[in-house]
Amino acid sequence: MGTETEALKGFKGFRLTNMPKNEPLSPGHRACQGCGEILALRQVMKALGENVVVVSATGCMEIVTSPFPQTAWNVPWLHVAFENASAVVSGVESAYKAMIRKGKIEDKGVVFQIGRAHV
Numbered sequence: 625m626g627t628e629t630e631a632l633k634g635f636k637g638f639r640l641t642n643m644p645k646n647e648p649l650s651p652g653h654r655a656c657q658g659c660g661e662i663l664a665l666r667q668v669m670k671a672l673g674e675n676v677v678v679v680s681a682t683g684c685m686e687i688v689t690s691p692f693p694q695t696a697w698n699v700p701w702l703h704v705a706f707e708n709a710s711a712v713v714s715g716v717e718s719a720y721k722a723m724i725r726k727g728k729i730e731d732k733g734v735v736f737q738i739g740r741a742h743v
């Protein structure tokens with residue numbers, strides 16, 4: 625289990641030339657053209673990488689990225705009610721720790737940030 629400080633060791637910042645090619649939030653979502661929020665979310669997801677679980681409360685970024693039966697998410701993603709995103713992600717963290725403790729999965733140094741929108 626990593627901390628935010630450990631996760632940022634060796635981080636040298638992002639430039640267009642060293643931007644990851646992977647798209648945790650893929651193109652093909654249904655956001656309005658020129659939407660600043662989806663562009664910011666895409667950059668945040670690129671910075672976080674693929675060892676992430678996204679818990680998304682209801683809102684534009686939830687609606688435009690997950691029109692049933694499609695999804696723009698290439699990482700685990702949960703949609704929850706407005707008021708319980710923090711409680712759900714803390715449950716995800718607890719389950720992650722329990723599965724490591726029981727030897728079911730290896731610790732990949734996932735960082736959990738509770739209390740921020742969309743992640």
Ligand code: SF4
Binds near residue numbers: 656662684
């Ligand atoms: S936040 Fe929603 S309504 Fe606003 S531009 Fe983005 S997708 Fe469109």
